[in-house]
Amino acid sequence: MATLIDKITEYINALPKKSTDKVKAEKIKDFILNLDCKDTTKSVLITKTKHYIANNNIFKDINNLNILNDKDLYARIINNSNKKRNDETKVVNIDMDIITKILKLKCEKYMDNTGEYKHKIYSLYCYLLFTSGLRQNEIYDNQFTIIDKYIIKPARLSKLTTDTTPEDAVINLLIPADEWIRYFNILQTGIKDKKLKYGSTISTGVGKTLQKLQKDLSGHSLRKLYVAYHKQILNTDPDKLPSVSTARLLNHNSENASTYYTGAVNITGDLKDVIDKTDYSKYTIAKLKELLKSKNISYTSKMKKAELLKLIC
Secondary structure, rough: OOHHHHHHHHHHHHHHOOOHHHHHHHHHHHHOOOOOOOOOHHHHHHHHHHHHHHHOOOOOHHHHHHHHHHHHHHHHHHHHHHHHHHHHOOOOOEHHHHHHHHHHHOOOOOEEEOOOOEEEHHHHHHHHHHHHOHHHHHHHOEEEEEEEEEEEOOOOOOOEEOOOOOOOOOOEEOOHHHHHHHHHHHHHHHHHHOOOOHHHHHHHHHHHHOOEEEOOOHHHHHHHHHHHHHHHHHHHHOOOOOOOOOHHHOOOHHHHHHHHHHOOOOEOOOOOOOOOOOHHHHHHHHHHHHHHOOOOOOOOOOOHHHHHHHHOO
């Protein structure tokens, strides 16, 4: 499948040889600006295109590369960046009812064309983001090892620093590690089945899912909410992680890097731990069936305990 830069180079190579550098540059710029992609992507494509033209001696006068720059495009990017920065510095108020709805996202399913019920990918993505505090790209195509009941170790983090290595970087989960890993594996299967590549598609899907709950929520809001939940709700013993160190909680290299997250979200309403930490593995089969029945969750009489446990939301 041809990439955007492939389409641009094909267009360049198809331009009439007799055209002047100026005419070619104007046409190339128009071609890039009319591509169906984000402004930031177009900016990157302009840079890559300039490199391609220079490396292949397509222009006689290299100064004509400046024609490819578009002031309106760059102005929009700067304005959007400033707006986003201003929006992100505002404190987001999230009511306890919204947190309950975020936790219920793990239960959202749809029926596929074979009649089988499957988890909604973006709903599950949101649930995993909130309960781990990870970035969106750290959940996509990653691996985790269970270290303790509520602690996992990632194979990679997107912003490792000299004093935060894969050996000492751990994730302090809000839910039991075995449950988080189980849903993570379901998500990975769903991503592979739908052949989703990491990028704007996943980010948009996560954003739209959250905005149905509250308009000012985004994927990054869940990272802030994760910190707020640890600090405002769990109120962990001050002598222990994670309450005393946002930097360690988010795997930053210093507390200064984490200042932005402290107080970025204010949880409102009746503050209480609404995360179900019940160990259902200790339930008998009869008790599990009784629970599933009370939740209107279907099961068959032939199901074993492990299969019944997977149905609990």
